[in-house]
Amino acid sequence: MVYSGVLTKMQTEFQNPIQYYLVFKNDFIHVNQLLDKFIEIKYVGEECLSCGLQKDIYRQGFCKSCFFDMPSAGDWIMRPELSTAHLDKEDRDLDYEKKIQLQPHIVYLANSSNVKVGVTRKSQVPTRWIDQGAHEAIEIVEVPNRYLAGITEVALKDYVADKTNWRKMLRNDNADEDLKAWRERLKIHIPEEAKGYFIDYNEETQLHFPVHQYPEKPKSLNLKKEGRYSGKLVGVKGQYFIFEDDTVFNIRANEGLVVEVII
Structure with a gap:
């Protein structure tokens, strides 16, 4: 075939x-x-x-x-902190940017090769974790736009990784982590603008790959x-x-x- x-x-x-x-x-x-x-x-x-x-x-x-040229390839895709739709400011196409940026976003911790912080639209949970090969993940902040998620990620990556080591992920070379404990340790480093959106009542999501x-x-x-x-x-x-x-x-x-x- x-x-x-x-x-x-x-x-x-x-x-x-x-x-x-x-x-x-x-x-x-x-x-x-x-x-x-x-x-x-x-x-x-x-x-x-x-x-x-x-x-x-x-x-x-x-x-x-x-x-x-494409609005879906703007710098704010990879660097959410550069999002400007909440300011009514266009990068490439304001209508598209409002559609994507002005919706609920999640800042999360995921464990693939190591514990890392990341950002995704709420509608992309748990797809984003699957795509990264994470075997466990947890939401830590839910904010109303991409900018707030971005500045939160920037603040937290001083204390936790923001990249996945793809070789370790594929070798399954990782250890189980207490992501709820990680969340509590990182709480004090969340920017003031996002502190009110902290999530403290959810559990880890476990993912199993074929x-x-x-x-x-x-x-x-x-x-x-x-x-x-x-x-x-x-x-x-x-x-x-x-x-x-x-x-x-x-x-x-x-x-x-x-x-x-x-x-």
Whole structure:
């Protein structure tokens, strides 16, 4: 069976274990059903997720011109503290920025390779944690806009990590943490503007990934350079395929690539 299409990040369902779906324009693959099977992935080309043209992908699945024009690729996406819609100030498209920025946002702690602080829209819980490969997470602040979440994250990352070590995450090289205790320790460092939004009554969320074998020394597949790869799929975690030979393939980092998946 051959499936073909443009890679976008896998869609997920919060179950035990997490359910993964690779979605193409005219078809989809329930990835969990491929575990312990040999699959081949072939590079065909590139297609910008915005303009749909066959152009080199620059970042986040966009060609270079779209990356610097699209409101969904503004600096405030990666740096929420730069959000300005609450001030009625436009970055690239104020209507779009109000739609995204002026909605409830969560500041959270997640444990993937280590305890880290992060920001996501409330509607993206627990999807964001799944995408990061976190096996446990907890909300610590719920605010009405992205700016407040951003400045809270900036304040807290002086005391806790804000990045995931992808190799440790894929090796499952982490220890269980008491995230409620972490939350209490970090409470005093929350900015004054956000202190009233602190959450002190919820529990950790546990996440379980469909992995039959973790890689000892994960090596990242550069599909564009290699052209094709085949191997036995033994796990999915975060947005990564994990293969028996320790090869891992980051679907999210390869958005915009046109591929064939041969099963």
